[in-house]
Amino acid sequence: MKRILLAAAGLLSLAGAVQAATLDDVKARGALNCGVTQGLPGFSSPNDKNEWSGLDVDFCRAIAAGIFNDPTKVKFTPLSAKDRFTALTSGAIDVLSRNTTWTMSRDTTLGFNFAGVMYYDGQGFLIRKSVGLKSAKELQEASICVQTGTSNELNVGDYFRANNMKYREVIAFATLDETVKAYESGRCDVFTSDKSQLAAVRLKLTNPADHVLLPETISKEPLGPLVRHGDDQWFDLVKWTYFALLNSEELGITQKNVDEMVKSENPDIKRLLGTDGKYGEGIGLTPDWVVRIIKATGNYGEIYDRNVGPATPLGIERGLNNLWTKGGIQYGPPVR
Amino acid sequence: MSEVSPAAPPRPRGRRWSWTDPKLRSQVIQITVAVILLWLLWSFYSNAQSNLSRLGIASGFGFLDNRAGFAISQSLVPYNESMSYGRAFLVGLLNTLLVAFLGIILATLIGFLMGVARLSKNVVIKALASAYVEITRNLPPLFQIMFWYLAVLATLPGPRQSWGFGLQPLLGAIGSGLSSIGLGFLGGPLSTYAATLAAPGVFVNNRGLVVPRPIFEDGSMAILYALIAALILSFLLGRWAKKRREATGHFFPVFWTSLGLIIVLPLLASAAMGFPVGVEKPELRGFNFVGGLRVIPEFVSLLLALSIYTGGFIAEIVRSGILAVSKGQTEAAHSLGLRNGPTLRLVIIPQAMRVIVPPLTSQYLNLTKNSSLGVAVGYPDLFAVFAGTTLNQTGQAIEIIAIIMAVYLTISIVTSTIMGWYNKRVALVER
Numbered sequence: 001m002k003r004i005l006l007a008a009a010g011l012l013s014l015a016g017a018v019q020a021a022t023l024d025d026v027k028a029r030g031a032l033n034c035g036v037t038q039g040l041p042g043f044s045s046p047n048d049k050n051e052w053s054g055l056d057v058d059f060c061r062a063i064a065a066g067i068f069n070d071p072t073k074v075k076f077t078p079l080s081a082k083d084r085f086t087a088l089t090s091g092a093i094d095v096l097s098r099n100t101t102w103t104m105s106r107d108t109t110l111g112f113n114f115a116g117v118m119y120y121d122g123q124g125f126l127i128r129k130s131v132g133l134k135s136a137k138e139l140q141e142a143s144i145c146v147q148t149g150t151s152n153e154l155n156v157g158d159y160f161r162a163n164n165m166k167y168r169e170v171i172a173f174a175t176l177d178e179t180v181k182a183y184e185s186g187r188c189d190v191f192t193s194d195k196s197q198l199a200a201v202r203l204k205l206t207n208p209a210d211h212v213l214l215p216e217t218i219s220k221e222p223l224g225p226l227v228r229h230g231d232d233q234w235f236d237l238v239k240w241t242y243f244a245l246l247n248s249e250e251l252g253i254t255q256k257n258v259d260e261m262v263k264s265e266n267p268d269i270k271r272l273l274g275t276d277g278k279y280g281e282g283i284g285l286t287p288d289w290v291v292r293i294i295k296a297t298g299n300y301g302e303i304y305d306r307n308v309g310p311a312t313p314l315g316i317e318r319g320l321n322n323l324w325t326k327g328g329i330q331y332g333p334p335v336r
Numbered sequence: 337m338s339e340v341s342p343a344a345p346p347r348p349r350g351r352r353w354s355w356t357d358p359k360l361r362s363q364v365i366q367i368t369v370a371v372i373l374l375w376l377l378w379s380f381y382s383n384a385q386s387n388l389s390r391l392g393i394a395s396g397f398g399f400l401d402n403r404a405g406f407a408i409s410q411s412l413v414p415y416n417e418s419m420s421y422g423r424a425f426l427v428g429l430l431n432t433l434l435v436a437f438l439g440i441i442l443a444t445l446i447g448f449l450m451g452v453a454r455l456s457k458n459v460v461i462k463a464l465a466s467a468y469v470e471i472t473r474n475l476p477p478l479f480q481i482m483f484w485y486l487a488v489l490a491t492l493p494g495p496r497q498s499w500g501f502g503l504q505p506l507l508g509a510i511g512s513g514l515s516s517i518g519l520g521f522l523g524g525p526l527s528t529y530a531a532t533l534a535a536p537g538v539f540v541n542n543r544g545l546v547v548p549r550p551i552f553e554d555g556s557m558a559i560l561y562a563l564i565a566a567l568i569l570s571f572l573l574g575r576w577a578k579k580r581r582e583a584t585g586h587f588f589p590v591f592w593t594s595l596g597l598i599i600v601l602p603l604l605a606s607a608a609m610g611f612p613v614g615v616e617k618p619e620l621r622g623f624n625f626v627g628g629l630r631v632i633p634e635f636v637s638l639l640l641a642l643s644i645y646t647g648g649f650i651a652e653i654v655r656s657g658i659l660a661v662s663k664g665q666t667e668a669a670h671s672l673g674l675r676n677g678p679t680l681r682l683v684i685i686p687q688a689m690r691v692i693v694p695p696l697t698s699q700y701l702n703l704t705k706n707s708s709l710g711v712a713v714g715y716p717d718l719f720a721v722f723a724g725t726t727l728n729q730t731g732q733a734i735e736i737i738a739i740i741m742a743v744y745l746t747i748s749i750v751t752s753t754i755m756g757w758y759n760k761r762v763a764l765v766e767r
Contacts, residue, residue, distance in 0.1 A: 149728035
């Protein structure tokens with residue numbers, strides 16, 4: 001009896017302790033555990049064969065390609081906005097790539113590190129065309145639907161306060177699906193969320209043409225992947241996977257030409273692709289890690305265009321998400 | 337933790353420690369278990385502490401004073417997003433208590449009605465009650481909440497097409513109905529007359545139920561005092577009537593007299609003060625009705641689903657309680673000349689209560705705990721506000737889960753205590 005109790009206690013205290021060396025765990029497991037949305041076209045959504053695609057999904061595939069040379073070695077865990085942080089803290093996932101806004105409290109007191117900004121977004125309002133509104137400033141006494149556990153839930157109150165307006169009510173739902181259903185049934189006048197999410201949700205509505213996005217952007221929503229505190233090597237690996245995607249685009253390295261680029265004499269390209277120096281070893285990988293990543297997913301621009309760019313149903317222009325050399329603010333530090 | 341074996345033989349003097357001594361053995365085992373338990377708790381605590389500090393996650397209860405920043409759609413006390421997490425906790429707690437309290441009352445009414453109806457000799461009533469019990473008991477509560485929210489309340493018209501209740505829309509509808517079947521000479525004037533009446537004050541739409549809000553002006557306190565006086569008088573009347581009945585055998589209609597008192601006294605007081613209660617009527621302005629009182633559909637669907645679901649179980653408990661009273665009791669009551677109503681009310685139910693109350697307590701506890709399912713339809717109960725939004729914004733899972741556990745435990749223990757007290761009162765007094 002005593003021995004059983006002791007054993008149980010030992011197991012429990014072990015289970016509570018999160019292992020520090022995430023990369024070793026991932027390698028031993030043979031797959032990356034990646035937290036994504038429960039279905040948001042363009043960012044992370046499964047098809048009928050349960051194959052995931054999207055901007056956030058491709059980022060996890062890039063990490064897996066860097067580690068395993070195989071972008072399919074990822075286990076995707078769909079999470080609601082409410083449950084996502086618990087999953088990361090408890091160690092159920094290695095990285096959360098789920099259009100999550102980088103805020104100071106999440107980066108500090110919640111115990112996470114943001115690796116970068118995959119998508120610069122801002123909060124907007126989706127409303128029925130028939131209401132005939134031109135601006136969010138006319139939302140006096142409106143009923144507003146929002147998903148619980150998001151930064152959107154906090155911004156909406158601030159926006160109304162700052163503009164001396166009053167909302168009638170803010171109804172918070174546990175999942176995106178429930179929120180959208182409530183908006184569609186007419187429970188609320190407007191649905192507020194990140195604009196990229198509103199664009200994706202609008203496409204899923206019965207008649208997208210009946211709904212319109214109001215022009216205002218009421219907040220900064222830098223969406224990016226995050227890891228938990230306490231493992232600097234893993235944080236570096238995720239961060240530099242993101243920078244590798246940006247730097248590859250800047251240097252013109254694409255999925256198609258990466259094999260030729262390996263022979264390039266450009267010193268920047270040589271360092272990035274590992275033909276000069278062993279920079280990949282600094283994050284626990286081999287020097288040619290970027291070659292594997294680009295072969296698997298393409299550079300940042302290719303990932304963007306494939307999932308949310310103008311040629312996709314979402315049709316979102318690069319805007320802020322263009323490289324700094326092309327008028328945007330995406331900027332990768334040098335490999336050196 | 338008293339002695340495990342009551343028949344312990346007296347320990348021979350001078351004999352030392354022996355594993356065969358049952359008293360000593362039980363003490364050793366008890367101390368060992370207690371030490372292991374304490375050590376387990378301590379290791380949980382220290383483990384959590386070291387993990388939290390290593391990951392740099394905030395801990396402690398200081399967050400309760402921080403600004404919450406999020407809005408809550410239903411609040412019984414004044415609340416806005418610039419108030420603290422502690423205040424948000426209070427709002428969530430009151431919302432949970434509100435839906436649990438009303439749900440328990442409603443479920444009890446439905447349950448007693450249906451339980452008695454299942455024993456009815458009327459075949460139709462019996463079949464209806466049986467169908468009700470079988471359907472509600474066998475569908476998951478979450479499904480029932482979603483059903484009321486999405487399939488019933490969401491199909492109501494929007495605010496601009498609200499159903500208004502009052503004399504005007506009723507007469508107007510009859511008028512236009514008459515006109516449409518060719519009786520325009522009757523319908524026309526009726527519609528015209530309806531239009532001259534005051535607009536309706538009660539509206540139903542997919543945003544909820546809107547009713548006029550009473551405004552208490554100076555002198556309203558007199559009405560409250562009159563109500564309290566009426567309640568005290570009714571109580572005294574009941575005691576007097578009981579005494580008289582026991583002494584003389586005469587009945588006094590306590591219920592109807594008390595009801596009359598409770599209605600008439602406040603009315604009189606109100607008339608004396610010159611009717612100090614005004615009314616604020618809701619008005620459609622922009623998106624929504626402004627003014628008046630509003631009941632949100634999230635609350636209605638949760639309340640309906642919980643009461644109807646739990647009512648099915650209570651009906652079965654009531655039925656079993658009544659069946660547990662032997663048929664001889666009914667026959668004895670009848671032979672004393674009591675009719676069916678009084679037999680049920682004075683003889684059967686009081687005895688059935690002994691069987692009904694203990695399982696009824698479990699149902700009340702279930703209803704209270706099931707109210708946390710309201711998060712699925714956006715009802716801001718304690719679980720949604722605190723274990724949902726607050727937990728997510730602050731990340732302080734251990735503190736928040738501990739608070740939530742303590743709160744549900746407290747609510748349940750209080751409910752059990754009250755029901756236990758009531759159970760003692762209705763228990764069979766053996767003489």
